[in-house]
Amino acid sequence: MTEAVNSPRKKVLAVASSGGHWMQLLRVVPALQGHELVFVTVLESSSSQVPGHRFYVVRDANRWNKLGLVTLAAKMASIVHKEKPDFVVSTGAAPGFFALLFGHLSGARTIWIDSIANIDRLSLSGKLAGRLADLWLTQWPHLARTKGPHYAGAIF
């Protein structure tokens, strides 16, 4: 008699800002199938690309917009507190960094996939996320280091 081995279903918070970051996140969704997915991004209209999943919109910010960063951080803290994800995964940028920060603080396992656009060096959010990520990935073998970021393939 054989027993089916099913890994228990986990809750995964998947986070990205718009444009290339969001498109890269969509390309790793197949790896998350079978788990409960909750998405966070910056454009309401992106929800049509992930039908059937819970979906939050936050306002994007960057390092030159301190007030925006504080607002974004507060919103992300409330989402993480409400959802209590088992895993947080992000392809960048600022929304992903805060999701990893609060995910890390609340005991979630965290994954950072630095954008494939960062060929010469890691992004700022990618460097900062390194301290918070349980799995810290670059998409470029030449940027991988023994203590991370690691290389485990790319989004295509």
Place this chain on the structure above:
Amino acid sequence: MIFVTVGSQGPFDRLIRTVDEWASLRGRSDVFAQIGNTKYVPKHIQFTGFVEPPKFTSLVQQARVVVAHAGIGSILSALELGKQIVVMPRRAKFREQRNDHQVSTAKHFGSQGRVIVADDEQTFPDRLDFALTQANPGRISLEASPMLIAALRSFLDGNLDPENLGTVLK
């Protein structure tokens, strides 16, 4: 139709002006551009500021060739829908971007033959003319590489130790 996009990272006057002049020279009336907050006002092409993602996808789908800055979102959109794409990288020296990472992106994807690169305004017309003679490539898969998918699955299942990533993935 030729679809032009500068993404959402601020103005890209150099690209829009160059496309506008190209359309005038070639007598093309079927160019549509998403120009963001570019200050240059095109005279020979149709344009809009911002396009929501679903509409963006349909514009790429309708396009014979896509023209864009060398942003990953624009490049992936074209490749996933099997379209030729001509990219002109944003340059830090013209304050089009904080750094020259789009030059690296263009060089990398260009050397793989996935995109057609116009380094600057001078080479752009010739590159776009060339793109219009090329058949569209096949669509790329919508999934990340099998290696990355496998690594993420293993990690979610608790079977991947990042410290031993190299050995686990072999």
